[in-house]
Amino acid sequence: MFAGFMVHAWVVATMVAVVAGVVGFFTVLRGSAFVAHAVPQAGFAGAAGASLIGISTFAGLGTFAVVSALAIGMLGKRGRHDAVTALALVFMLGLGALFLSWSEEYASAIYALLFGEVLGVSTNQVLATAVLGVVCISAVVILYRPLLLSSVMPEAAEARGVRSHRMEMYFLVVVALVTTMSVPVVGALLMFSLMVGAPGAARSFTDKPLGALGLSVGISVAIVWIAIAASYETDWPVGFFVGVLGAVFFVTGRGWAAWRRSGAGRVERARQPATGPMRFTTATGMNTEPT
Amino acid sequence: MTSPDRFDARPEVLRLEGVSLWLSGREILHDVGFSLRAGELTGLIGSNGAGKTTIFRVILGLETPSSGRVLFAGHPRPHRNRLIGYVPQSIGLDPDVPLRARDLVALGIDGDRFGIPLPSRGRRRLVDDMLEAVDAQAFADTRVGKLSGGELQRSLIAHALISQPRLLLLDEPLASLDIRSEQEVVGLLARIAREQQIAVLISAHEMNPLLPVMDRVVYVASGRAASGSTEEVVREDVLSALYGHHVDVLHLQDRILVVAGKDEGHHLELEREQHALPPRGLG
Numbered sequence: 001m002f003a004g005f006m007v008h009a010w011v012v013a014t015m016v017a018v019v020a021g022v023v024g025f026f027t028v029l030r031g032s033a034f035v036a037h038a039v040p041q042a043g044f045a046g047a048a049g050a051s052l053i054g055i056s057t058f059a060g061l062g063t064f065a066v067v068s069a070l071a072i073g074m075l076g077k078r079g080r081h082d083a084v085t086a087l088a089l090v091f092m093l094g095l096g097a098l099f100l101s102w103s104e105e106y107a108s109a110i111y112a113l114l115f116g117e118v119l120g121v122s123t124n125q126v127l128a129t130a131v132l133g134v135v136c137i138s139a140v141v142i143l144y145r146p147l148l149l150s151s152v153m154p155e156a157a158e159a160r161g162v163r164s165h166r167m168e169m170y171f172l173v174v175v176a177l178v179t180t181m182s183v184p185v186v187g188a189l190l191m192f193s194l195m196v197g198a199p200g201a202a203r204s205f206t207d208k209p210l211g212a213l214g215l216s217v218g219i220s221v222a223i224v225w226i227a228i229a230a231s232y233e234t235d236w237p238v239g240f241f242v243g244v245l246g247a248v249f250f251v252t253g254r255g256w257a258a259w260r261r262s263g264a265g266r267v268e269r270a271r272q273p274a275t276g277p278m279r280f281t282t283a284t285g286m287n288t289e290p291t
Numbered sequence: 292m293t294s295p296d297r298f299d300a301r302p303e304v305l306r307l308e309g310v311s312l313w314l315s316g317r318e319i320l321h322d323v324g325f326s327l328r329a330g331e332l333t334g335l336i337g338s339n340g341a342g343k344t345t346i347f348r349v350i351l352g353l354e355t356p357s358s359g360r361v362l363f364a365g366h367p368r369p370h371r372n373r374l375i376g377y378v379p380q381s382i383g384l385d386p387d388v389p390l391r392a393r394d395l396v397a398l399g400i401d402g403d404r405f406g407i408p409l410p411s412r413g414r415r416r417l418v419d420d421m422l423e424a425v426d427a428q429a430f431a432d433t434r435v436g437k438l439s440g441g442e443l444q445r446s447l448i449a450h451a452l453i454s455q456p457r458l459l460l461l462d463e464p465l466a467s468l469d470i471r472s473e474q475e476v477v478g479l480l481a482r483i484a485r486e487q488q489i490a491v492l493i494s495a496h497e498m499n500p501l502l503p504v505m506d507r508v509v510y511v512a513s514g515r516a517a518s519g520s521t522e523e524v525v526r527e528d529v530l531s532a533l534y535g536h537h538v539d540v541l542h543l544q545d546r547i548l549v550v551a552g553k554d555e556g557h558h559l560e561l562e563r564e565q566h567a568l569p570p571r572g573l574g
Contacts (some may be wrong), residue, residue, distance in 0.1 A: 029388060142405045149402035152390060152435075155379035155462075156450070159351045160403040203389040207434045210407070212389035257387075 006232070008121040012129050013224045016182045017194060019133045021202075021220030022140050023178045024195035025213045026171060028203065030151045034082055035072060036175060036195045038089035040188035042068035043179045045096035047113050052103045057113070058128060062180040068092060069176035073169045115239040116187030118228060125184060132181035139174045147171060148209060186224070190239040194220050197246025204253030219249050301328040303365065304458050304490035310349060310359035318514060319345050322359070325509045325518035327458065327490040332481055333518075334501040335494040337511030343494040344380075346511065347460055350492075351377060364457070376451030376489075378444075380462040386436030392446040393418050393431045399450035417453065425449045425479060441472025445479065452483065459483070459491045465500055473500050480504070498525070499546045525549065 027036045043065040050060025068088050076084040100110050112120070140147075147167055150157035154164040182191040198220035202212045227241035306326040312319045320342050327333055337343050348354040349361060352368055361368050376399075384390075396418050401408065408414065422431045425445040430438060438446060444464050451459055461480070465473045481504035484491040495501060498508065498521075508525065509518040512533045517524050524530075525547055531537050537552030 031385075141407055144407045145398070145402050145404055148390075149398050152384065152388060152395070152398075153379060153382050155382075156377055156447075157402070158353055159375070159377035159379075159460075160373070162403045203387055207389055207391050207432065209389050209394055 006119070008123065008126055009118045009228060010225075012121045012126055012185050013118050013228055014221060015129050015133045016185045016191075017198075017220040017224040018217050019136045019178055020182055020191060020194035021198050021217035022137055022213065023174055024199040024220065025202070025216045026140065026147060026151065027175065027195050028199040029148070030171065032171070032175070033192075033196045034085050034089075035069070035172065037192050038072065038085045038092070039065050039069050039172075039175050040179045040183055040191050041089050041096065042092040043176075043183045044110075044113050044188035045092040045099065047183070048096050048099035048103070048110055051109055052099050057109070058125075058180070058184065061113075061183055062176075064092070065176040065179040065183075066173060069172035070169070073165075073172045077165060112187070113183060114187050114189050115237055116185055116190055116242070118185050118238045119231070121185065129181045129185070132177050136174055136177050136181070139170070139177075143167070143170055143174075186242055187239050190242045193243045193246030194223060197250050198223060201246075201249040201253035204257040223249065301330055303327070304329050304363070305350065305492075306360075306362040306365075307346075307349070308360045308362065310346075310356045310361065312345060312349060312354060313357045314354075320349070320356070320516075321514045323511075323514075323516040324359070325507075325516060327492055327507075329457065329490055330484055330488040331506040332484045332491045332493065332501075332504050333507045333509060334498055334505045335492055335509045335511060336496070336498045336501075337494075338496050341511040342514045342516075343511055344462060346509075346516075347377070347462055347492075347494065350458075350460060351375060373454050374457045376454065376456035376459045378447045378451045378459070378461040378464060381440075381467050382443075382447070384436045386434065388434065388436050390435050391432050392427060392435055392438060392442070392449075393422060395435050395446050396421055396427075396449045396453055399453040401454075421449045421453045424452070424483075439472070440467045440469070441475060444468065444472070444476050448476075448479065448483070452487075452489075457489060459489050461491070461493045463494055463496070465493075465495055465497070477501060477504055502545065502547065521547075 024036070027033060043061040046060040046062070046064025047057040048060075049064070050057045072081055072085050072088050075081065103110075146157065146162040147170075149160070150162050150164045150167040157167075158164055178195070179188075179191065182194070186194060199212070199216035201219050202215035205215055206212050223242060223245040226245055227238050230236070230241045231238040304327050306324075308324050310323045311321050323342075323346065325333075335343050335346060345354060349356055352361075363374070397408070397414065399421075400414065400417065419428075419431075422428050425448050427442070427445045427449060430442050430446075433442075435443060435446065448459075448461070448464075451461075459480075464476055464480075468476060477500055480491055480493065483489060492509075493501060498505070502521065505521060507518060508521050509516050510524050510530065510533060512530070513535070515533055517529050517533050525540055527538065527540050530540060530549060531552075539548075539550050539552060541548040541550065
């Protein structure tokens with residue numbers, strides 16, 4: 001499982017998992033899960049088009065992802081952009097279907113773009129993935145505070161000079177870059193489960209923003225590692241395991257949160273009538289350690 | 292009657308001079324002028340759509356007046372201003388958002404700066420002190436989405452205050468609070484204004500909760516404003532001129548009801564019902 005050609009797979013998949021976990025934290029926080037679904041479909045159409053005219057699929061993927069992300073941001077400037085996102089999604093999927101119909105001999109390559117091809121990663125791809133990964137992580141580290149502020153309180157952020165729309169555009173570009181590095185590895189349809197499943201599960205386990213970000217990365221890496229190992233053993237597609245594990249972690253997180261809520265609820269009821277020092281015990285007994 | 296001398300002794304923090312604002316062909320604000328002084332609590336009173344939020348946006352620099360001036364301590368407003376703390380109207384937060392009250396407060400220190408803040412003892416003490424100042428220690432580690440209206444409001448006040456502003460703006464902070472939290476928040480804001488010598492501007496559609504602590508009132512109706520002490524502004528002649536039709540000002544124990552004129556008696560009954568609250572000052 002760790003022989004020659006598999007090393008690339010492990011390295012690239014781990015990088016993708018880390019970056020998807022980091023960016024996914026903000027995707028879920030901002031309620032942009034739908035965008036994280038649409039942009040990879042655009043990437044798929046771009047890659048299919050690129051292979052049709054014989055240029056690098058990576059370039060086609062990146063170009064379409066960035067352009068569609070910027071278009072969603074510009075057209076959705078006023079308020080919610082779910083309708084614009086949906087249109088971008090179906091438009092790009094339609095375009096992808098057209099390119100696919102023109103190039104039947106590339107069907108297996110296209111299949112890989114949709115569902116991932118982690119076991120066939122080349123050395124060039126390792127380098128490109130690493131560069132994009134570093135760019136994405138750096139962007140999130142730099143934007144962390146204003147992005148967090150504008151995600152939870154856009155009006156208060158504006159009042160402090162953080163322009164919400166500018167933050168949205170920066171974030172969409174980061175999503176497009178993550179897409180570009182992830183689609184060749186986990187596929188357009190399934191990177192979604194890393195970007196949404198892992199961070200969605202993480203926030204059920206912790207109340208701290210940085211804690212949830214770290215846990216999101218951990219869960220994302222776990223999903224990818226288990227998926228690769230299981231795929232290697234069973235010969236079933238990696239994408240299947242990534243999708244299933246994303247859902248399993250998410251549901252487990254929900255179950256944990258519900259269980260904890262019922263426990264915390266008992267503490268809360270117990271503290272209600274007290275007026276003295278009891279008031280200063282926290283409602284969520286298990287999250288009192290310092291940051 | 293409060294003596295004007297007492298006000299003038301306090302340094303002026305903000306002054307609006309003849310501010311008018313046109314947005315897409317409509318005059319939203321007309322010749323609005325008032326000043327806010329350090330240590331004073333001012334109520335920005337008016338019904339929904341009267342122009343209260345627009346006045347906030349002008350003060351924050353998010354709207355540029357079509358005419359008139361906004362002066363901050365006697366100078367034109369700087370482009371980015373940490374000296375203004377702002378508490379937005381009810382933020383609808385998803386209960387799953389992994390953010391505790393203390394994280395919200397910490398974002399107030401430097402949430403507009405780039406990078407991830409390194410945890411330090413100094414930062415933590417700053418946040419703890421702020422939480423204590425608004426009596427929020429009990430829920431410091433609770434998720435913001437799980438806080439009650441009053442708890443969230445106190446956390447937001449701490450968020451706005453931690454950067455040590457000279458002016459604190461609160462957009463309808465009492466809108467979704469029960470009477471008890473309402474009194475707690477009003478008392479807290481009055482204490483903050485006095486102790487930290489901050490100018491506090493609170494917008495509200497209902498002035499009665501603010502009456503015991505309000506030093507001045509800016510009354511807004513259809514884009515026009517009148518300002519001064521409650522006695523100077525909340526009078527039949529002033530408000531009738533502001534509204535452009537006759538209104539009655541009724542004093543009922545220590546509450547004030549502003550109702551449409553005599554010829555529209557049915558409004559009176561409605562307003563009475565709305566204000567049939569238990570007497571204040573029980574807590």
